[in-house]
Amino acid sequence: MKVTVWNENQHEKSLPKVTELYPGGIHEYIAGFLKADDVEVRTATLDDPECGLTDEVLADTDVLVWWGHMAHDKVPDEVVERVFKYVMSGMGFVALHSAHHSKIFRKLMGTTGNLKWRDGARERIWCIKPNHPIAEGVPETFALEEEEMYGEPFDIADPQEVIFIGWFNGGEVFRSGCTWVKGHGRVFYFQPGHETNPSFRNENVQKIIKNGVKWACPVRKNIVLDCPHVAPLENIEE
Amino acid sequence: MKVTVWNENQHEKSLPKVTELYPGGIHEYIAGFLKADDVEVRTATLDDPECGLTDEVLADTDVLVWWGHMAHDKVPDEVVERVFKYVMSGMGFVALHSAHHSKIFRKLMGTTGNLKWRDGARERIWCIKPNHPIAEGVPETFALEEEEMYGEPFDIADPQEVIFIGWFNGGEVFRSGCTWVKGHGRVFYFQPGHETNPSFRNENVQKIIKNGVKWACPVRKNIVLDCPHVAPLENIEE
Amino acid sequence: MKVTVWNENQHEKSLPKVTELYPGGIHEYIAGFLKADDVEVRTATLDDPECGLTDEVLADTDVLVWWGHMAHDKVPDEVVERVFKYVMSGMGFVALHSAHHSKIFRKLMGTTGNLKWRDGARERIWCIKPNHPIAEGVPETFALEEEEMYGEPFDIADPQEVIFIGWFNGGEVFRSGCTWVKGHGRVFYFQPGHETNPSFRNENVQKIIKNGVKWACPVRKNIVLDCPHVAPLENIEE
Amino acid sequence: MKVTVWNENQHEKSLPKVTELYPGGIHEYIAGFLKADDVEVRTATLDDPECGLTDEVLADTDVLVWWGHMAHDKVPDEVVERVFKYVMSGMGFVALHSAHHSKIFRKLMGTTGNLKWRDGARERIWCIKPNHPIAEGVPETFALEEEEMYGEPFDIADPQEVIFIGWFNGGEVFRSGCTWVKGHGRVFYFQPGHETNPSFRNENVQKIIKNGVKWACPVRKNIVLDCPHVAPLENIEE
Numbered sequence A, B, C, D: 001m002k003v004t005v006w007n008e009n010q011h012e013k014s015l016p017k018v019t020e021l022y023p024g025g026i027h028e029y030i031a032g033f034l035k036a037d038d039v040e041v042r043t044a045t046l047d048d049p050e051c052g053l054t055d056e057v058l059a060d061t062d063v064l065v066w067w068g069h070m071a072h073d074k075v076p077d078e079v080v081e082r083v084f085k086y087v088m089s090g091m092g093f094v095a096l097h098s099a100h101h102s103k104i105f106r107k108l109m110g111t112t113g114n115l116k117w118r119d120g121a122r123e124r125i126w127c128i129k130p131n132h133p134i135a136e137g138v139p140e141t142f143a144l145e146e147e148e149m150y151g152e153p154f155d156i157a158d159p160q161e162v163i164f165i166g167w168f169n170g171g172e173v174f175r176s177g178c179t180w181v182k183g184h185g186r187v188f189y190f191q192p193g194h195e196t197n198p199s200f201r202n203e204n205v206q207k208i209i210k211n212g213v214k215w216a217c218p219v220r221k222n223i224v225l226d227c228p229h230v231a232p233l234e235n236i237e238e
Helices: A018-019 A026-034 A053-058 A079-090 A095-100 A101-110 A203-216 B017-023 B026-034 B055-058 B077-086 B096-101 B101-111 B203-216 C016-021 C027-034 C057-058 C079-089 C099-100 C103-109 C203-217 D016-021 D026-033 D053-061 D077-088 D097-103 D103-109 D203-216
Strands: A002-007 A040-045 A063-067 A090-094 A116-127 A141-152 A160-170 A173-182 A185-189 B002-007 B040-047 B063-067 B092-096 B116-127 B141-153 B161-168 B174-181 B185-191 C002-007 C041-046 C063-067 C094-095 C116-129 C141-151 C161-168 C173-182 C185-190 D002-007 D040-045 D061-069 D093-094 D116-127 D142-153 D160-170 D173-182 D185-190
Touching: A002 A026, A018 D061, A026 A040, A026 A063, A053 A079, A063 A079, A063 A095, A063 A203, A079 A090, A079 A101, A079 A185, A090 A095, A090 A101, A090 A203, A090 D103, A095 A185, A101 A173, A141 A160, A141 A173, A160 B174, A173 A203, A173 B161, A185 A203, B002 B026, B002 B096, B017 D173, B026 B063, B026 B203, B055 B077, B063 B077, B063 B096, B063 B203, B077 B092, B077 B185, B092 B096, B092 B101, B092 B203, B092 C079, B092 D173, B096 B141, B096 B185, B096 D160, B101 B174, B141 B161, B174 B203, B174 D077, B185 B203, C002 C027, C027 C041, C027 C063, C027 C203, C027 D103, C041 C079, C057 C079, C063 C079, C063 C099, C063 C203, C079 C094, C079 C103, C079 C185, C094 C099, C094 C103, C094 C203, C099 C141, C099 C185, C103 C173, C141 C161, C161 D160, C161 D173, C173 C203, C173 D160, C185 C203, D002 D026, D016 D116, D026 D040, D026 D061, D026 D203, D053 D077, D061 D077, D061 D097, D077 D093, D077 D103, D077 D185, D093 D097, D093 D103, D093 D203, D097 D103, D097 D142, D097 D185, D142 D160, D142 D173, D173 D203, D185 D203
Parallel strands: A002 A040, A002 A063, A063 A090, A090 A185, B002 B040, B002 B063, B063 B092, B092 B185, C002 C041, C002 C063, C063 C094, C094 C185, D002 D040, D002 D061, D061 D093, D093 D185
Antiparallel strands: A116 A141, A116 A160, A160 A173, A173 A185, B116 B141, B116 B161, B161 B174, B174 B185, C116 C141, C116 C161, C161 C173, C173 C185, D116 D142, D116 D160, D160 D173, D173 D185
16 A cells, blocks of 8 residues: 655744654654555655645555645645546545645535634544444544644535544534545545644554555546446347 | 324323423423424323324324333334334334434334433533524524433434534533434434433424424325335336 | 526527527526426526626525536636535535536535436436435336436435436436535435436426425525634533 | 355255256355355355354354345344344344345344335446445446346435446336445345346356455454443533
């Protein structure tokens, strides 16, 4: 399996806390825990030419992981269209945390991606589908002492499955882990991962992202997208 | 629209608090707020012959509302089969609170209906689908100072829509308002309504139940259930 | 209820058969059968300034019906964004036939809208959810002697409900009637309606479109779209 | 992975054609093509004590495959309850063809399982989700020259995913391959497989059943089913 981890890599330049938590940036940290004998991982960022997401890279990517927050609008539309095309063609897509407002996630959802938010909450995550492949090895519930609150209503397409629901100490709830199939691509959204919180260091968060990447891996890739005129297959007497 | 409100009516005999809150029993109280110029409501209880759910009554019912808790097993299997048949044929079904473990709800779900529970919680309900007919006039969020906690994982069939999610002060979450289509019948489950809590007196709870009953009302009723051998409709040359 | 019927109105200028079937154009014909005592209908076309879809018109529209085919690309992106915003805010949207490839439908789906196609087929439509409000009064099956074949795989977001499946005499099948909720808006797609076939004159097709418009009508409209920073609602001791 | 193939094994006694097609019976034939280095397969039939489905067997089964037709009622209710319990606890379940009317499938669906039927049709199967694991290696469409027609409306719970739709030469359509999650168990229904037709000898049908079994294999098994009273997890100041 070949994974590309994309990070806008902007907070890393101004907030020391981010690189303290995640040396090398969020992308390198995530790449680090995703790497395995059968998982090859590359990274790409906003500062790379074409955001590092050329046709060559995407055609060779099984699953694209996306983290972005303050610079969604800096991602050129043609890069968004290209990523969209590859998801339609079968590439898996895992959107993390503030990627809910990225151009590509909103385009895949066909919705605004809006939600409620507040820094500095305590979150408790519940696994409501313990037998889903993305929940493998994950406990029924676990807490994140410090996470950004994301609250409902969350404006997303109806998920195929809601696997995790988040509880926040300010009284909010959130569909924290959801799946969709869009075109030929499998899409997973997972909510924790604010840049100044240690969520990506949490063992359960890491398991869920690893499982999500594995789940999103296509059984076919680079499927031709067309809208063909076709001849009849059956000889029907009219 | 013709509605039948069924209540096992057992707690009413032993817990004075129930009839203080709901004079005449939970069934009479719910019937009271459902009645309207275009809504005819009758009630039925466990103590009635055949639980008050004869073929005559069910054939004349658009939507059946169900409350039960301590006496699920006392409902005879033939009554359960009969109610099931009418739901399959188009009758709407609204299951309230502890009806999650009733024979008929479990039969409709094809699951155990299991959940976590604890008396004496504070609940906050979030409406995550504000434009759903069942959410008409309901605020984005409202609190119930005293309700029984029902917590995930809730073992139900995947809902068609989750309209309400509950937050509890002990750290739990719950899919508190869900819809399904089963056979030809529309089914709505709503979680609040513990017998010793005043939830059915809450204005928003009443609105939701009224909306749910209206939503579950069939466009066709008493649809024939069969598995017919049929002739071809098209003349296909083989 | 206020309905706006949008038609690109281009085939009407070059193919006499279209205006023979649908005098005044497809939009006027559809508007004609939608009009009722409690349904006010206006029309709009590609040739109108801003496609006839100004903020003033959309803010005053409960449900927008869309027919387009040869000129999808002529609809300006800002009009598409505007319509999208109103669907997100609660406006219903009914997409007919070749609208599957319109910019707005593809944007709402988050997919390509691709399918297979061929002119001149015989279609048989099956109602698989006879108790859905959109199926009210519609028979279990009916035939269209002449329709364009649209075949699977149809690249759409997973529907909330598939209400109609089409059978074609060349061996194809199609999810011909599907619903979604996108943002706060309810969306219905219905497949028949090729410009040179008399499908919109068919009594069942008319019933389905009328029912679809009624189903898509919002219970709330012009809902504010935002992503607010919010204060806690509950006083949680940490 | 450990698979148990259950077959009522009754037609095999009276219709020579069945054992000509499937020597040893349908169960042995299916077991034959499911066996692999990492897949251990046992069989069980109606004539075995307790239908061959004891606690010992089920506790040691990852996925149960079910074929039944003329003797659904002969399966004792306690066996049905036991199989149900194991599906709720995580065991996968693959229902083939006429299993649509088996007690256990109807119990899992919470519906009647009704459909239309006719012997001796030509079927064409369309794969509408080519990137689903159950569709791995399966072509977009393939024909079965001889199969029993099963037609919509098919009274099932709303599927999580419809992967295959069938076209029949008499004008019918059918949701031929569907998935659900019920309790902790993953359920797949696949329509071809009439006892006197050679469908189980078809390479694509075999691929789909193999893929379906693999998909239904649980990530956890024998999960405890309970409805526990629980203490609060969070210290909430009221």
